[in-house]
Amino acid sequence: MQSAARPESPRTADATVYSRDAELAAVRGLLAAPEAGARALVLVGEAGIGKTTLWTAGVEAARAAGWTVLTARGAPEESGLSFAGLMDLMEQLPDSRFAALPQIQRAAVEAALLRAAPTASIGPLEVGAGTLAVLRGLCQERPVLVAVDDLQWLDEPTTDALWFAVRRLGTSALRILTAYRTAGVADDESYVRKYIAADDIPLENVERLTVGPLGSEPIRRLIRDRYQAVLPLGAADRIAEQTGGNPFWALEVGAALAAEPGVGRARAVAASELPIPASLSALVRRRLGSLEPEVHEVLLTVAMLDQPTIALARRVLAPSVAAPDAAIDRAVASGVVAALSGRLRVAHPLLGAAVADAAPPLARGALHRRLPEVVEDPELRARHVLRAWQGEPDADIAAYLEAGSASAAARGAVRSAAELAERAADCTPITDREDRCRRLRVAGELHLRAGDYQQARTCAEAVWRTGVEDRRRALPVLVEAMWWAEGRHQAEGFVAPLAANTELDAHTRAVVLALAADVGDGLGTPRAELARRSLELFDQVGAEADGAALATALLYSALADLEAGRGIAFEQMNRIGELQRELPYVVSSNRADNVMAAWYKDVDDLDRSRVALLAAIAANQDLGDEPMLVSLYGHLALTEVWAGRPAAARDALDRGIPLISAEAGKPVGMTAAESTLTLFADSIGTTRPRIDSLPAGGVMVASLIGLAALLDGDDEAVVEVLGAALAKARQAGVREPGRRGRFEGNLGQALVNLGRLEEARDISADLIELGTRNHRPTLLGIGHRIDGFAFGAEGDLDAAAQSLEAAVEAHRDSQFPVELGRSLLALGQIQRRRKDRPQAGEALRAALECFEAAGAVPFADLARAELGKGRRGTGGETLTPTEQQVADLVAAGHTNREVAARLFISIRTVETHLAAVYRKLGVRSRSELAARHR
Structure with a gap:
């Protein structure tokens, strides 16, 4: 078969750029002076206007200049697939590039890229930190171009990982070239701000360039070079007018023209011969209608597959196409499908959208129902099952979606996982209450991890309102989400009546009291007392105790011991650490290692605090947890101030302050350390x-x-x-x-x-x-x-x-x-x-x-x-040390009583010394003494 060997698609192989001098200059400018720090160029325009041609020119120029080039292309069928774009970007990187990463980052990135199975709980921060480490390593070797075509379809987990990394590489030899499709170009500024012009790449370093229409002369040359059809100038004017100067539509006119009977090539074409229907979209339908059935089937399959490989397309086509390999070859040769490195892609998004829209709903559903049988990845399988779902509850579909959610979560794509878990709950038959509540609870936990507190609360509340036995497991998510979304008082208002409800079962009451120790019970009961009651109930529950709530109760019990002056409860803290290691997610500020690192300094053990804080900082750097890093650097700075190491304290502040977000603000410990340095x-x-x-x-x-x-x-x-x-x-x-x-x-x-x-x-x-x-x-x-x-x-x-x-x-x-x-x-x-x-x-x-x-x-x-030995008076007499102190304090404005208190002497002694000072210095009043001291 020949398809796998084809180097590029017609869409990317055409190196000719027509009448785009200003745009090409902008692309060249992006690649100039790589040592000047990170910059970005965003090409904006409608579909088919030529963004990809310019994008390709930039990619080829960077490669020719010896840059490391990472490319990805968003696609509508892949926008819901976790890390599809990241896999594109890092596809060509060798395994050795990841082997040097810290273990947490390596595991996260390799799992996200499907290079290895997940071995531990992974979240988006770990993937973002790993992506940052990979890009930083590449930038240290040579300039790097990250090029993303069709940015609007890049999957969200990839976008999050790139946003995390790019905004931390502002001083690196990094350039970003993206093409972003808009129906209109007036509303894309917010997108550029959100995803490209982040903290470390200010907006002035991001150039946004609108790609406009071509004139009639470039269109005439484009059709001539592609189809060897020579147009008179008037015909080219008509095409430019009817197509709005859009090169894609112009080429479709050229394709239709070349297919007209009796119209030869390499000759002038009269305007009367132009096949331009009233609706330009009819050209695409006409193009699709001219395809042989098997090529049409290949195009439809590729348009509806997520990340289609040749091997996967072959398996999907086998039941309906006699010779799948030959059909794929003909689809590539006809220009409707592109093949690159063993993967297939629709040659242009408009073709993909048109073929999918033209397919009858039942045919599309039948294809999606076939795909789970040949797709191995659980998340891919779930996406296809979801597209085939008719809206009726279905236990099998819900199980597929739940498995897909678990797969996405294991790779760190928590937003995608939360969406699939919630859809799994929607698909669950109403009679399967336990399954539905479990899926909703998981969705709530995932939304909480993703920072969508309102949706986390919605899911957790839905679980709590049911009568299922384990609904208490939704309470920690519900209260945490309520705290972040609406504040502590709102969370306390929810917990208070539950804490007062003595009819709850022991396990639920233990969880409620643990949460009350965190947010309050509305009665002002001390945290220590609430934690004590919770732990007593957890003792009754035994081995089935809810791990998250038990860890919370233990933490506040340990905090109460610390604040009461009983020191650090090491046994309790070790138990908390053991419980947390079994949990899928723990709020970073409550993790035992982070808490202990901060507490050591509170009990005067500055040396141990420094060691523990540096270890916690290293671990959270690997996790990419910047809010926690800000807090830890604040604790470290305060530790170093108290330890009498001002340079080390300043270094900690210099590392932590740039990480502070506008929303969170500066933590108290960092303010205290910075202010103490100012005072000293x-x-x-x-x-x-x-x-x-x-x-x-x-x-x-x-x-x-x-x-x-x-x-x-x-x-x-x-x-x-x-x-x-x-x-x-x-x-x-x-x-x-x-x-x-x-x-x-x-x-x-x-x-x-x-x-x-x-x-x-x-x-x-x-x-x-x-x-x-x-x-x-x-x-x-x-x-x-x-x-x-x-x-x-x-x-x-x-x-x-x-x-x-x-x-x-x-x-x-x-x-x-x-x-x-x-x-x-x-x-x-x-x-x-x-x-x-x-x-x-x-x-x-x-x-x-x-x-x-x-x-x-x-x-x-x-x-x-x-x-000090004092100053000599007018008669050459020298003030004694005590006289000097008295003179200094009186000159500063202190009364005799205040001077006596500060120097531990009587007021009479102050008066005696002051008289000697007056005599020796030749002054007669406090004001003269103060003037002499100026």
């Missing part, structure tokens, strides 16, 4: 206004505002902001400092400065108890430091020194260098008050080293002030 980067007089201007952001922002106020000596503001935050946290049952902004040390110090020693000691006692019970040196150090401040304020310098030495000793075992520096600074101040100058200097120099290494400028300023 300059003197407090410069940075405090920036911190005070932060938008309200809960406890983390309150903690930063309180710290800025403390560094600026505004103790009243510290107590006002952080006192309210502490009261709110206590009311919510949050005792863990890592979950409430780590503000206890700042609040305790401000309370001491204001003379509220009992309140400060309450905070220190709580920290010391938590630190002792949980072996947390950071908490112990902060608690002892607050006690040291309190003893100093009372004048008991020996007790103050003892407490601060204990704070320093604890902080040497801590992973928070700034906290060590603060305890050393406080110890140095007390030692100076005790006249122990050598030890004071040693402690202050060590504190300065801590602050400088951590990039904490305001704290370093405080340490330098303590170490």
Whole structure:
């Protein structure tokens, strides 16, 4: 047989481009300067106007220039087939190109391309990330052209994967050439924005070019060269007018002309000989009517098959055509079917649409009913069964559709899988209630994974309204979809009456209480209590417990332990991980590994947090989960800030911030890390206004505002902001400092400065108890430091020194260098008050080293002030270190009382030092002192 050997179709082999100089210049411009970053050219126009000819010219030019060229052509019969376009694009890539991918991405891409069977749960993110990795690898070797013809028919899973990859390759040597068919060209801008001009390829880097009609002279030359029929200029004018300058229609006129009896070739044709009927579409029907029956059957079969290969077409044609191979050859030779690399395609979309429309409905249905017998892919089989469906419930058809849905889902095409699952439910006979509900539930889960929350809710609600035994399995989908679609309060409003319904069976009630722990029960019951009740009921259910809901209950139980100051419940978290590994889909923010990575820093284990976060980031990069990556980078940045590694924190922010979507916004942890770096980067007089201007952001922002106020000596503001935050946290049952902004040390110090020693000691006692019970040196150090401040304020310098030495000793075992520096600074101040100058200097120099290494400028300023030797007065006298501190604080506007509190000395001592300062510096008032300090 010859068909498989044909290199190209007539549609693509014609390299002549007629009168398209401007369009060809745009194509050449697309391929210029590949190092300049990603760009796209979208050719827009009606069917047959010549977009494909220009597209082919671009493809051939790129190949001639040595580019890597990936091509795909959308087709109406393939628009519902998952990853048909991606298979076209990557068909020629060797297996070695995928072998180098991370395992998750490799498995996802190979499953999507049908190169390997799915081995794990795969979603669109994994396929998108794998596609990105393949394209990025290709771009690193040479420029890449991704060329997609008939973009409007590209299947949605392929479009999603390409959109994911392309918008992340904005700086790569990537070009995109697409042709997009429109009935009219006024409404395609939204399509271009959605699928091509995404975040990393701004709209100005996407050129949209409308391909217009040809004039009469190019049409005359086109017909002459194709059919050797020479038209007079008037005849060409008539054809251009009647066809609207459309080359396809003009060629159909030429084909009809060549077939006219008595009309020879290579001679002029009079206008009276032109076969132009009133309706141009009649030309196509006439063309189809002229085909021999077996060629017509080949054309119909190819038009109705998804991704038809020669081998598949042969099997489909065998019952109705005596010699399928010969018929395929004649169809290719006649120009109505194209053969390329063993696959068949209708030569032009208009021919395919015409032959399909012309076929009687019963004939089309009979063909679709035959196809499941020869098609092996379950999703393909389902598509053909669906097209043959007459609308009546049919258990067999529903089973085909369910199998197709499962196949699409396994390959990561969750949108396609959701559609098929929902149609399977529609096809299910009303008597098969269990089957229908199962299929609807699966459809809801798939819609949720695809981000179609409204449709997920619709499917899950339909299941919940039934009386089937396992309808509870739809509840997690229903509540999750309701949360995302309408907000937490709406979800809580749905869950609240169910949580109050004690007549529900134990299993359903366990699920409901687990969901209430997530969204609330309408009564304000603490999450810990709701999770506890849920777990008690799940214990009664035993091995049949719903895994997703049980994992949710365990998660909120573990969170309650953490917030209560009992640390991480490792046994529960490990159990959650085991349950989640058996689930088809888990919301990324609830995955045990992601949660644990974030929680380590909350319990002061910064080293472990860093390792776990980097591992989670690597895993989510493989998954392509950018929202989760933003969150993880925020946690990593905050970990590095607390660890005194500002460069590493900035690097984490630089990696995470570009991934933030406009809808989601910046996460709190990222804002806190970025703001802390801002606060530490300059003197407090410069940075405090920036911190005070932060938008309200809960406890983390309150903690930063309180710290800025403390560094600026505004103790009243510290107590006002952080006192309210502490009261709110206590009311919510949050005792863990890592979950409430780590503000206890700042609040305790401000309370001491204001003379509220009992309140400060309450905070220190709580920290010391938590630190002792949980072996947390950071908490112990902060608690002892607050006690040291309190003893100093009372004048008991020996007790103050003892407490601060204990704070320093604890902080040497801590992973928070700034906290060590603060305890050393406080110890140095007390030692100076005790006249122990050598030890004071040693402690202050060590504190300065801590602050400088951590990039904490305001704290370093405080340490330098303590170490400063002062300024010389007009008489050559030098201020003592304490006089220098008094002078600095008074010049900054502080009262004598505030200076005494900050330096742990009496007001009388402040007055004595201030008098010496006036004398030595030759000033007579506070205003003169402030002017001298400017």
